Amino acid sequence: MRLKKCLIVLVAFCALLLLLAGCTAKVSEKTGNKGETENKTLAIGLAQFPGNLDPADQYNGWYVVKFGVGETLVKIGKDMKVEPWLAETWKKVDDLTWQIKIRDNVIFHNGTKVTGEAVKASLERTVAMNKRASQLLDIASIEVNGNEITVKNNRPNPSFIPTLADPFAVIVDVAAARAMGEEFAKKPVATGPFKIKGYAKDVEVVVEKNDNYWGSKPKLDEVVFKFIPDSNTRVMALQAGEIQVADNIPAESVGSIVKAGSYQILSGSSLRTHMLIFNVTKPGLDDVNVRKAINMAINREDLANKVMKESAIPATGPFPHVLPFGGGELKGYAYQPEEAKKLLDAAGWKPGPDGVRRKNDRKLEFSVLCYKNRPELPVLLEAIQAELKEIGVKINIINVENIGEALKKDFDATIYSLNTAPYGDPQYLLETVFKTGAASNFGKYSNPGLDSLIDSLKTEFDVQKRNSIAREAQQIVLGDAAFAFLVYPKCFLAVSDEVEGIQVFPSDFIIYII
Secondary structure, three states: OOOOOEEOOOOOOOOOOOOOOOOOOOEEEEEOOOOOEEEEEEEEEEOOOOOOOOOOOOOHHHHHHHOOOOOOOEEEOOOOOEEEOOEEEEEEEEOOEEEEEEOOOOEOOOOOEOOHHHHHHHHHHHHHHOHHHHHHHOEEEEEEEOOEEEEEEOOOOOOHHHHOOOHHHOOOOHHHHHHHHHHHHOOOOOOOOEEEEEEEOOOEEEEEEOOOOOOOOOOOOEEEEEEOOOHHHHHHHHHOOOOOEEEOOOHHHHHHHHHHOOEEEEEEOOOEEEEEEEOOOOOOOOOHHHHHHHHHHOOHHHHHHHHOOOOEEEOOOOOOOOOOOOHHHOOOOOOOHHHHHHHHHHOOOEEOOOOOEEEOOEEOEEEEEEOOOOOHHHHHHHHHHHHHHOOOOEEEEEEOOOHHHHOOOOOOEEEEEEEOOOOOOOHHHHHHHHOOOOOOOOOOOOOHHHHHHHHHOOOOOOHHHHHHHHHHHHHHHHHHOOEEEEEEEOEEEEEEOOEEOOOOOOOOOOOOOO
């Protein structure tokens, strides 16, 4: 029996978190007596996995959409423009008010019709559960008129409609969530082309075709998403034929995969930035001159071209250069280790007998969290560790299994990877990472002037002016050196020749299989 090629449309748009997010795939088909093909199954292995399947909980919605289970009112296309999804149309009534018409042919996985009331309940549940949603959507009230909802913001919110594409806004059946209790986080009731068949935490998620899907019918009967966090294991699974697509391929593995034959490597620019986040409340790291010196001691050209073997672009600021408000025009940090040493000297951090600088008997030593789901991060951090040693700064690398949980606790610094502009707009990152008290401001960074500048985006609807504000905000962030922006990674996807139709787009949190 010969495996037929299966069309997989992989649409990656909008990303938090994460990634041309982890994907691997295996297709199997059984043929009936009359030559009919049935039971088409795809197995996908992921480098990262959700804590549960409730889309409103933290970043789990990214996976619920990735699995083809959940849908939002709007989505971001490959051209980074907003497109209809569960919403048919929308319009801005005034600076505070939006009218959104919901498609009238959508039903939840349990057969319940999706109405304006259902959408209202789902959005209100999301805002109540998710801090990012509350901050970014800023909803004052929602009124319902049949299949149309009218949303009022507390303040003007130019990015409101694009923000509805964030997977935290997946539309779910709230009545089912209440009735199911904790089981809902294992089997959410949403609207996507697939519905949950089975879930084993940190092992696999199995989805099956939703025969009542409102849109184009799925071409696959079942998809198995397997958690394969180790990159070498993922590559071996690909080469053993256990999976057909592997994401997050390390640069050093690309050559061997291509040489083995029967595979192709897809790559492209991403909207992701690898960075260091400093906890600015920690002794030593509370000194801006220390943070600037660390930035000056990092050779970003080497990280991109040698450590990552030309699979990344040296970073300037938070946003990749491909974005109109990206880092190309900003003044970043050049590699100047000798100037870094002078800066530390002037700040009173003097070399100790062991080579580690000291000030008032305090060593310039701290720990940096690292996680292996993105295989290049440990390698980057080891290179940075060696570079910082040269200027008298000692870092200890702490590997963690779950970076999300680790960042909820006390830490000195972390290496981290972020999808910076999931909606093609700068407000998301500025609002959620750099603003005082923001949901993902893990390092407790605060600058009141920056906060005010970010707030001005909430009332500015002109795109060019928004881009200008974003560049000004980024320069403030760079001046405070609470972060070290390292590289903008490219995305690599290894695909078996048995699979066709894969596309790689800049942003990266949705695998949409139809």
